[in-house]
Each structure stands twice: as structure tokens, then as C-alpha cells.
Amino acid sequence: MLDRAPVLAATPTIMLGGLPIAVVTRAQAARQMLDASRSGLRGVRPIYLTSSNGEVIAWAASDKAFAQLLVAADQIVADGQPMVVASRFLCRLPLPERIATTDVFHDVARLAVKSGHSFYFLGATQKENFEAVERVRKAYPELNIAGYSHGFLAGAELDQTLADINALAPDILWLALGVPREQEFIAAHGDKLRQVGVIKTSGGLFNFLSGTNRRAPEWMQRAGLEWAFRIFLEPKRLFWRYLTTNPVSAYLILTRSK
Incomplete structure (x- = not known):
């Protein structure tokens, strides 16, 4: 990965839980994404944007290979309200707000x-x-959607899809494969997508856009309890994950932030 994209280089960062996190508002992050997509790196490499939360912090501390994939990003934003709150007490600059994808x-x-x-x-x-x-098209009928594909690709089908995406040259590729597949995908295939402006890792974004998953109530989001709402909806899948990562991430935020 080359040096951080010039259009993002002036954005201040703080160390939070051992990861460099951009100090930006949602509005700034959105504007920067669009500006970065048409920057001087177009045709050289895609600009890589990702997010961090408690689970990501815990995972990065225990897996050096994954941590390297994360810090290779041009920008990491905080997708976790506890990170925002912690930054006010532990870091030289406070995060203005959570940047949920x-x-x-x-x-x-x-x-x-x-x-x-x-x-x-x-x-x-x-x-x-x-x-x-389809839901995005209904919500934003004038939005330019260059294309779309499911994420279960391999072999010749994957190679053809990558070639098709590069030929379409979208400004922003929303990549929703989950952690760590998204980061691994960019490391493995980013050089085949040089005509793409920005790749934004997106986790479960499509599940929310489709209406399959629901967001937590606003008060739970503001209180940093969206993880609890998600456990309520999917206890079998998420209970053990959060039980093991939340205490670890809390410790790391307390000890690896400045």
C-alpha cells in the first residue's frame, strides 16, 4: 500500500485501542469519501477506507496479520459509540461522533x-x-448504480467479476463481506481494481439496506448499547462473540489510547 491518500492526509488521527482513528464528523467522512474517489490515485490503486469497533480492536490485538491489513487502510473511522466516549477522556482529541457505515x-x-x-x-x-x-434504487432513484454482485465468488467467476468492476470504474465500491474477509479481499485483489475510486468496507450494511436487519432504537445507539440490541436479535450468533471481545476491547482502549 502506498502512503495515505493526499486528500485524507490532513485529517487528524488519534490512537484508540491501539489503532489510528480519524477524527472526523459523519458529514466530513461522507464528503471525503466522494472527494477521495476522484483523487490523483485513480488508475494507480483504489483508496481503502475501513471502520473499527470493539470487536475489531480486540481482534487486531490478537492477530498481527489482521492488524497489518487494518493499518494499511487510508483511513479508519470509529463505528462504535463507546470509542467516541472513551476518546473524550483518554485521547488528545475527542472523536466528534460515531461514524456508522x-x-x-x-x-x-x-x-x-x-x-x-x-x-x-x-x-x-x-x-x-x-x-x-432495489431498496436503494427506490430511495435514491437518481443515484448512479454502476453494478452489483453477491460476494460468494471464486475462481474464474471472481476473476471475471473483478474485471467487470474495473471496467465499470465505479467511484465507490461498497464491499460487504464481513471482517476479516473484506480486508483480506482488498489486500489480495486491490491491484486488479485500479480504476475504482474508493473501496469502503461495509460489514453487514446490505442486510440493513435490504430490510433484513433492524437498527437499535436511537437512545440505545447514543448510549453505546447497539451491541446489546444486536445480541437480543441474534443471541446464538452474537452472545459469545461480544462476551469475549467486549472486555478485551475495553482493556485495550484504556491502555492503548492517547
Whole structure:
């Protein structure tokens, strides 16, 4: 990975839980994404944007290979309200707000309708991907959607999809494969997507865009309890994950922030 994209280089960062986190508002993050997508790096490499939360912090501390994939990003934003609160007490600069991908997507989409920036949606199952795209089209009928594909690709099908995406040259590729597959995908295939402006890792974004998953109530989001709401909805899948990562991430935030 080359040095951080010049359009993002002036953004201040803090160390939070051992990771460099950008100090930006949602509005700034959305604007920067669009500006970065048409920067001087177009045709050289895609600009790589990702997010961190408690689970990511814990994972990065225990897996050096994953940590290296994370810090290779041009920008990491905080997708966790506890990180925002902790920054006010532990860091030289406070984070102004949480930058949840499920929120910033709509910020970027509204701007892209006016600017003409194009999107590509890569990830999730074929059904989930299609339903997400259809709902986005209804919400933003003038949005330029260059294309879309499910994320279960391999071999010749993957190679062809990558070639197709590069030929379409979308400004922003929303990559929803989950952690750590998204970061591994960029490391493995970023050089085949040089005509893509920005790749934004997106986790479960398409599940929310499709309507399959629900966001927590606003008060729970503000209180940093969205993880509890998600456990309530998916206890079998998420209970053990959060039980093991939340205490670790809390310790790391307390001891590896400045």
C-alpha cells in the first residue's frame, strides 16, 4: 500500500485501542469519501477506507496479520459509540461522533445523487444483495448504480467479476463481506481494481439496506448499547462473540489510547 491518500492526509488521527482513528464528523467522512474517489490515485490503486469497533480492536490485538491489513487502510473511522466516549477522556482529541457505515452510506448517497458519483455493491448473498440494491434504487432513484454482485465468488467467476468492476470504474465500491474477509479481499485483489475510486468496507450494511436487519432504537445507539440490541436479535450468533471481545476491547482502549 502506498502512503495515505493526499486528500485524507490532513485529517487528524488519534490512537484508540491501539489503532489510528480519524477524527472526523459523519458529514466530513461522507464528503471525503466522494472527494477521495476522484483523487490523483485513480488508475494507480483504489483508496481503502475501513471502520473499527470493539470487536475489531480486540481482534487486531490478537492477530498481527489482521492488524497489518487494518493499518494499511487510508483511513479508519470509529463505528462504535463507546470509542467516541472513551476518546473524550483518554485521547488528545475527542472523536466528534460515531461514524456508522449504515448511517454514512445515506449521507454519501444523498451527496452522490447531486454529484453523479457512481456506486457498486459487492457482497452478501445474491438475494440479499439484490434486495439491498432495489431498496436503494427506490430511495435514491437518481443515484448512479454502476453494478452489483453477491460476494460468494471464486475462481474464474471472481476473476471475471473483478474485471467487470474495473471496467465499470465505479467511484465507490461498497464491499460487504464481513471482517476479516473484506480486508483480506482488498489486500489480495486491490491491484486488479485500479480504476475504482474508493473501496469502503461495509460489514453487514446490505442486510440493513435490504430490510433484513433492524437498527437499535436511537437512545440505545447514543448510549453505546447497539451491541446489546444486536445480541437480543441474534443471541446464538452474537452472545459469545461480544462476551469475549467486549472486555478485551475495553482493556485495550484504556491502555492503548492517547
